[in-house]
Amino acid sequence: MRRTTTRRTRARALGTLATAAAVALSACAAPVSNRTGTADDGYASWEDVAADARGQEVSLWMWGGDEKGNAYVDDVLAPAAADQGVTLRRVPVADTADALNRVVSELQAGQDSDGAVDLVWVNGENFRTGQQAGAWECGWTDLLPNSAYLDPTDPLLAEDFGTPVEGCESPWHKAQFALAYDAADVQHPPTSLTELFDWARAHPGRFTYPAPPDFTGSAFLRQSLYEVTGGPEQVPAGPDDDGAAGATSALWAELADLEPSLWRGGDTYPRDAAALDDLFAGDQVDFTMTYGPATLDARVADGTFPETTRVLTLDDGTLGNASFLAIPANAAHQAGAMVVADLALAPEQQLAKADPAVWGQYPVLELDRVPDDLAEQFADLAPSTVVPPFDELSRGADPELSADWVAPLERGWRDNVLTGQR
Amino acid sequence: MNRRTASSRRAALLVLPALLPTVLVLGAGLGAAVIQSLGLLPLVGKPELSSAAYRALVVDDVLTGLGVSVAIAAASTSLALLVGATAAVLVQRSRIGGLAAVAAAVVPIPHLVGAATVGLLLADSGLVARLVGAQPGTFPALVGGPWWVAVVLELAWKESAFVAVVVLSSLATTERDLDEAAAGLGAGPWQRLRRVTLPLAAPALVVSGTISFAYVVGSYEVAWLLGRTYPEPLAVLAFRLFSDTDLTMRPQALAVAVLTVAVAAGALVAGAALLRRVAVLR
Numbered sequence: 001m002r003r004t005t006t007r008r009t010r011a012r013a014l015g016t017l018a019t020a021a022a023v024a025l026s027a028c029a030a031p032v033s034n035r036t037g038t039a040d041d042g043y044a045s046w047e048d049v050a051a052d053a054r055g056q057e058v059s060l061w062m063w064g065g066d067e068k069g070n071a072y073v074d075d076v077l078a079p080a081a082a083d084q085g086v087t088l089r090r091v092p093v094a095d096t097a098d099a100l101n102r103v104v105s106e107l108q109a110g111q112d113s114d115g116a117v118d119l120v121w122v123n124g125e126n127f128r129t130g131q132q133a134g135a136w137e138c139g140w141t142d143l144l145p146n147s148a149y150l151d152p153t154d155p156l157l158a159e160d161f162g163t164p165v166e167g168c169e170s171p172w173h174k175a176q177f178a179l180a181y182d183a184a185d186v187q188h189p190p191t192s193l194t195e196l197f198d199w200a201r202a203h204p205g206r207f208t209y210p211a212p213p214d215f216t217g218s219a220f221l222r223q224s225l226y227e228v229t230g231g232p233e234q235v236p237a238g239p240d241d242d243g244a245a246g247a248t249s250a251l252w253a254e255l256a257d258l259e260p261s262l263w264r265g266g267d268t269y270p271r272d273a274a275a276l277d278d279l280f281a282g283d284q285v286d287f288t289m290t291y292g293p294a295t296l297d298a299r300v301a302d303g304t305f306p307e308t309t310r311v312l313t314l315d316d317g318t319l320g321n322a323s324f325l326a327i328p329a330n331a332a333h334q335a336g337a338m339v340v341a342d343l344a345l346a347p348e349q350q351l352a353k354a355d356p357a358v359w360g361q362y363p364v365l366e367l368d369r370v371p372d373d374l375a376e377q378f379a380d381l382a383p384s385t386v387v388p389p390f391d392e393l394s395r396g397a398d399p400e401l402s403a404d405w406v407a408p409l410e411r412g413w414r415d416n417v418l419t420g421q422r
Numbered sequence: 423m424n425r426r427t428a429s430s431r432r433a434a435l436l437v438l439p440a441l442l443p444t445v446l447v448l449g450a451g452l453g454a455a456v457i458q459s460l461g462l463l464p465l466v467g468k469p470e471l472s473s474a475a476y477r478a479l480v481v482d483d484v485l486t487g488l489g490v491s492v493a494i495a496a497a498s499t500s501l502a503l504l505v506g507a508t509a510a511v512l513v514q515r516s517r518i519g520g521l522a523a524v525a526a527a528v529v530p531i532p533h534l535v536g537a538a539t540v541g542l543l544l545a546d547s548g549l550v551a552r553l554v555g556a557q558p559g560t561f562p563a564l565v566g567g568p569w570w571v572a573v574v575l576e577l578a579w580k581e582s583a584f585v586a587v588v589v590l591s592s593l594a595t596t597e598r599d600l601d602e603a604a605a606g607l608g609a610g611p612w613q614r615l616r617r618v619t620l621p622l623a624a625p626a627l628v629v630s631g632t633i634s635f636a637y638v639v640g641s642y643e644v645a646w647l648l649g650r651t652y653p654e655p656l657a658v659l660a661f662r663l664f665s666d667t668d669l670t671m672r673p674q675a676l677a678v679a680v681l682t683v684a685v686a687a688g689a690l691v692a693g694a695a696l697l698r699r700v701a702v703l704r
Contacts, residue, residue: 205559211651213666268566268650282547284558407668418652419482 046143049335054085056336060325061099062121064092072359076352080343086336091117096126103135103328115330118337122169123323124161125403130326131163137327138168140338146345151366155232155399156322162237162402169324170341171364173353176394177219177319178293180386184308185286191315193227196287197254201261206286208263208270208279211418212410216273216289221409222401223319225251231316232398239408248409252416259417269418281305287312291319293387294360300386311387317396322364347374354381354390362390452683459676467670475673484678486653491685494570494645494655495638498577503631505578506585511619513586514593522590528583533576537647540576541565544648565648572648577641581634585627592626593619624700632693636686656682 043049058081064070070090078088093099099120106115122130130136141147150157150171157171158164179196181189185206190196200207210217228250229235236244259266263285270276273290280288281304288305290296299305325341327334343349347370350363367375379389387393457463461472506525513521543549544564551561564571597619604614642657649658656678663675 213662264563264566267563267568268652271566271646271649271651278545279547282545282558284546407666410667414652 043140043143043335043338046145049143049338050084052335053333053339056085056333057087057089058118058333058336058340059089059091059116060119060121060340061091061093061096061102061117063096064090064094066359068359069361072353076358077340077344077349080346080349081340084339084343086339088340096120096122097129100126100130100135103130103330104133106330107133107135112330114332115328116332117328118331118333119340120326120328121172121323122326123321124400127160127169127324127326128163128403130328131168135328136168137329137331137334138166140327140334141165141167141170141341144170144338144342144345146342146347149345149347149365149369151369154366156320156397157364159399160324161321161400162404165324169326170345171322172325172344173361174320174322174364174390174394174397175291176293176362176390176397177223177289177291178296178387178393179287179289179312179314179318180280180293180296180305180309181312182280182283182286182306182308183310184306185283189310189312191313193224193314196312197258200258203286204261205263205265207261208266208276208285209289210273210276211269211271212413214272216276216291217269218406218410219291219319220289221251221413222405223398224255225401225409226319226398227316228254232401235401235405237402238404248412249416252412255413255417277304293393294356294362296386297356297384309386311393313388313392313395315396317394317398319400320394320397321400347371351377351381354378362394367391452680455676455679455683459673459680461673464670464673475677479674479677483653483659484656484681487656487659487678488681488685490570490653491639491655491657491682494573494577495635495689497570498574498581498638499631499635501574501578502581502585502634503627505582506630507589507623507627509582509586510589510593510623511615513590514597514619522586525583525586525590528580529587531580533580533641534643534647536576536580537644540572540579541648544572544575566650568650570645570649573645576644576648577638581630581638584634585630588630589623589626593623597622625697628693628697628700632690632696635693636689639686639689640682656685 043052060073062069062073070092073088073090078090081088091099099117100122103115103117103120120126127136147170156174160169183189186199190199196207209220212218212221225235225247226232229247235247236242238244239248262269263279270279273288276285276288277299279285281299283306293311296305296309296311300307300309325337325344327337327341331337345365347365350365351374353359353361354363363378367378370378381389454463459475461474462469464470509521509525512518513525541548545551546558546561546563546565548565554561562571564575566572600618600622601614604618609617640657642661645655645658646661649655654662660675660678660682663671663678666672666675
């Protein structure tokens with residue numbers, strides 16, 4: 001799960017450029033603006049969608065590097081879609097940007113309908129790039145009957161890494177940043193990052209974080225930025241906005257002050273999350289961190305991490321993000337794609353893929369809205385002494401910063417914290 | 423005279439099948455790197471010939487990177503030459519075939535595997551730390567420490583095997599006869615080592631040392647796995663810039679790569695000059 005997130009993010013970073021170039025070209029080539037906005041096919045009711053969908057074959061383009069995810073789609077989601085008369089065909093791609101490139105190239109060539117891609121598993125930069133290119137069908141997500149199980153005020157579903165979702169993609173999974181500690185060594189676990197920093201100062205050498213630009217280390221920077229500024233709403237939208245410099249200088253001051261209390265006196269940092277995990281496993285530090293806490297159970301079970309490993313619950317919540325299903329504006333089988341996106345939100349489907357043995361993806365639903373018997377099954381899912389249930393883990397989850405922040409934060413850390421004091 | 427030209431021409435022809443792909447692959451890679459570093463193949467924006475990428479490099483990063491790269495290469499190559507030559511001479515003198523087989527077996531192990539193994543051995547909570555029962559925080563910082571100990575040891579270990587194999591093969595043909603002749607003329611073991619063995623091994627030492635130095639300057643994985651966050655060797659700096667989410671950093675990454683190649687090429691030229699002198703001595 002952590003690797004999945006990391007790989008997807010890296011793939012996103014690497015793959016965006018070709019897409020960006022294609023977008024720039026398509027912007028000159030054709031008036032794309034009229035493609036965004038509401039569904040021009042104008043489905044008025046779900047009955048029309050369901051009727052149109054029957055007999056369609058939907059191509060779901062998704063990153064194919066996760067065996068469990070592939071198996072879930074083929075063995076659980078596809079049969080359920082077949083029951084509604086929709087054939088679901090999974091098209092594995094090495095990089096989500098490949099799917100977007102295909103759509104943008106088709107639009108650029110003037111192919112406004114009958115496109116090859118019907119549905120894409122997407123989030124963050126690829127969604128934003130597609131949005132700029134007018135590549136997504138918008139305004140269809142409210143039609144989905146199962147969207148009633150979503151919390152309309154959930155900030156993670158309203159914005160995708162800072163880009164407003166605006167009905168252009170339907171939620172599928174959630175991910176949650178978490179810190180873990182060894183309860184045998186940490187008697188009074190901190191309840192905020194500020195308390196954690198104080199704990200680190202009181203226990204020199206027992207805390208550290210992966211050096212950004214590592215994905216997890218970079219997430220820790222964003223979490224710390226929320227802490228020193230007082231929360232996501234206090235952080236300016238972009239790194240060049242008013243107040244951004246003040247926010248980051250407070251962050252650098254805090255982290256530079258913390259440095260001498262870190263592992264090895266802050267002389268060096270673990271190169272990546274795997275290296276931090278090794279330190280934690282070898283009892284060199286008492287904390288580790290991950291964007292995929294569902295993996296912690298397995299690592300405790302196989303003896304890598306101590307049995308006393310626990311996820312740290314922070315009062316103010318931690319970073320979370322969601323990934324989505326989007327329908328290209330020129331998809332050949334939009335109705336079928338909407339049926340699949342709706343099915344993906346069904347509590348039974350969300351429950352099935354939340355099981356770590358099946359896939360282990362956190363649900364996007366609000367469990368209060370789910371029928372009681374199913375909600376109980378979510379609660380019973382793989383009861384863990386290590387990781388709290390997702391509703392507790394995700395309480396007060398902070399939305400991710402805009403993707404524009406990532407590179408400046410990583411560079412700023414290097415200049416101000418890593419090399420600044422030497 | 424005529425026969426000599428013909429035979430050297432035939433030799434050149436025989437080398438061609440090996441030379442051609444090497445030149446093509448190397449040339450294409452290097453050419454692409456140079457072109458990208460000069461802004462002629464940008465991922466974003468218009469192609470334009472400029473030295474902007476070179477000028478935009480953070481001078482401190484490049485200079486410290488250069489220092490670290492050269493220091494690691496010099497330390498590990500010196501150590502590799504010492505250990506490799508000693509091992510070769512020991513094998514040659516004692517005629518223990520097993521030792522030669524060990525050296526030959528080490529050569530094909532990838533550095534990545536070697537580095538991971540050395541990490542398991544020397545990390546703060548590695549095998550050695552556990553064997554001596556070190557308390558957390560008390561084991562010396564061999565991995566990721568200020569002196570790059572684990573990095574130099576791994577590179578020296580792998581390269582010493584390479585040196586030993588090259589030196590052994592250079593001694594194998596003639597050394598025994600000359601050594602026995604010198605012994606027959608009354609030369610002691612120390613004299614034979616200095617007057618016979620070392621001069622015979624010198625060209626092989628220069629060649630293998632040069633190759634090892636150039637290799638280490640360009641190697642990435644060992645320093646990444648066993649090194650520290652800052653400062654970083656040139657190869658690590660280049661790869662960090664290459665994988666930066668900001669795609670406009672790509673030309674700078676290639677500029678660092680081109681500089682790294684220049685350093686390695688400089689080492690090869692110096693090695694070739696040294697070889698000429700050593701060969702003349704012989």
